[in-house]
Amino acid sequence: MSTVLAVIPARGGSKGVPAKNLAQVGGVPLVARAVRACLGARLVTDVVVSTDDPAIADVARAAGAQVVQRPPALAGDAATSESAVLHAMDAHEATHGRPVDVVLLVQCTSPFLTSEDIDGVTSAVAEDGAATAVTVAPFHAFVWRRTAAAADAADAADAAEVADAGHAADAGDAHGVNHDKSFRPRRQDRPQDLLETGAAYAMDAQGFRTHAHRFFGRTALVETDPARVLEIDDPHDLARARALAPLLDPAPLPTHHDVDAVVLDFDGTQTDDRVLIDADGRELVAVHRGDGLGIAALKRSGLKLLILSSEQNPVVAARARKLGIPVLHGIDRKDLALKEWCEEHAVQPERVLYAGNDVNDLPCFGLVGWPVAVASAHDSVRAAARAVTATPGGAGAIREIAAWLLGPTLTTPAQQADR
Template identity: 50%
Template sequence: MSVVAIIPARGGSKGVQGKNLRRVGGVPLIVRAVDAARSSRLVDRVIVTTDDARIAAAARSAGAEVIDRPVHLAGDQATSESALLHALDHLNGDPDVLVFIQATSPFVNAAEFDEAIERVRSGWEDVVFSATETYAFLWQLSDTGASGVNHDASVRPRRQDREPQYQETGAFYVMRTTGFREAGFRFFGRVGVTLVDERTAIEIDTQDELEVANALAPLLDPNLDDHAITVDAVVTDFDGVHTDDRVHVAADGSEYVTTSRADGMGVRLLREAGMPVLILSTETNPVVSARAAKLRVEVLQGISDKAAALVAWADREGIELERIAYLGNDVNDLGCLEIVGWPIAVPGAVPEVIASARVVLETPGGYGAVRELAERVLRSKRSRNEEKWEEPWLYPSVTMR
């Protein structure tokens, strides 16, 4: 049976501007949704329907097909069902099973909706949606005061004496496509529930919810330590990344910094693998030029708007921003971290950078952080049959002028 996942993602949003492109754990919401769908063992196609060119570009880069969503189906009053039906009309025949995924739920687990797909494919249920179990006492307010909704206010049974109820998370809805076509709505026939982790049951509609999701991301996201970072270029800050962010100043005003030979080897390995490397620095300093010359990489210095410089460089090199890893440590790196596919931080970076990062390295700046990043990037270029590389090692630090 064919299974298609459709992710509606319009450009407009009142609660959070550009919501579907906002990042949780360093990854845009639309990309998180596409990644979840593509990691399914049962989904055959992943489609994003959108009216926004930036969302479309991010979705394609993440590996989804894109259907242009007309303006009249992308306003505040348009329903998700209308977007789903429009997308189905543009496919070459309906799938047997439709998986409706909402990008505003950042912690979608493919294993959970695979379970839902199996239940719909078996014919046991027509619709299965994500939900959490709840024993909450609900109340409603009126002119005469508060009254119980799902309980008798005069009775207070213990939790173990109550039957659970189920709250939609909004993350996903799996349905039989023919039934959806007939009903025109996501609930029809025999409806079932897939229970999901209560911690993941967050749907982002406000800035506060976005901040909560970012706080939860380090706890809920898969461990990226053993995952390769698949990119086409590596861009780094200098101070605090190639160095430990300290500077030694001589009596005559000359400045010295400490760098690591491990980073030098990491850059060399990237270059030998054909990977473009760029150092992007706000300050202009001869020591940066000297280090870049030693590493034989391009350097851009004296840059007030690092994000604009990165965009121009990427355009010149013909590299998509989503295929760039940027390694930074301070607030002047935030603009770059927000536009690349792999925003990465060194440990000890300022909190804003840590919050924006998709990955936080283990090795501090100046002690092999660039080497660690290089190892992870190169991991994606290795064949499965190749012998595994040795663990990264640190060379002694050296002082250079």
């Protein structure tokens, strides 16, 4: 059987988006998304993340990848992806004692890369005889380029910030790159252009060693869905990816096999976020009996449970006593408290489901493997979640989460009577 090695370069330094390779899209770090796509590919035999960053290495291993420690000389801004792939390939062959037949360069900055895309470029090299292959997407736009004089004028205008910057930027001329500007044919009358997506490349390993570049010999173009083409280079790209994730990602829901603990926010997650205050200043909130039923079933299943709340409120403590589960409340840094709780209870954060609704839950979302937003959560929280309930907070959202983990039938009718 051929050895097909997928290499995911993921260094720690990033100028445009700090800690970019750990940024979450759809509730999953970018490097973990790339690892999962590679592991899901039919033809890939080994997946390696090349990194100089311990935090990235930990996330990569948790996602199922092997890790190659990248030396500092190959981790700077000037280092090429090819150099990282060659180093990872050498390290893998030395460790496993067998040659690599096909090597892949997979970029975790393309969050919507699929396993099918990876199999497409792999198959082109491993089965169809191409020397190299790359993912591309149909492209119909007219591309323009300023002349050198126009580009210099635009740079000067930007630097000076003059009032007539627009006029200065028009100095010189511009020309069409993939068209004649004096002739505008219909799209169907133009040659089909293809855009390199930057997501996945496959190379014959021996040829790659010889040429030290991702393109040599016959290059196969493997078309992918244009809707999934997005490279994250700056914060705006990351925001777009998070907005698109609910539309482009499959909708995975966790099961009991995926988690060891369930941690629940209180206000807005177990309540509808409203507070009633009487004349004496006492606060009242409404909770949902279905949530109590779900929590009771989660307890019986053996999962560890915790209520984690920023509010120091007797109502939170009273609800925890009623449910018979531990509570930490009045917490300023919920993520630090959660990390300490996981360490104390020997729970791996990636096997924690955390349910929340507002921006103070986002640090915890970045810590756990299953960040879940209730339907009524803030938009930024929904965008960062790996799964979103169909039910709002305080209306049975926790009961819905329990059904994901345990199945729709949680208890017998006799067991339901208590709550």
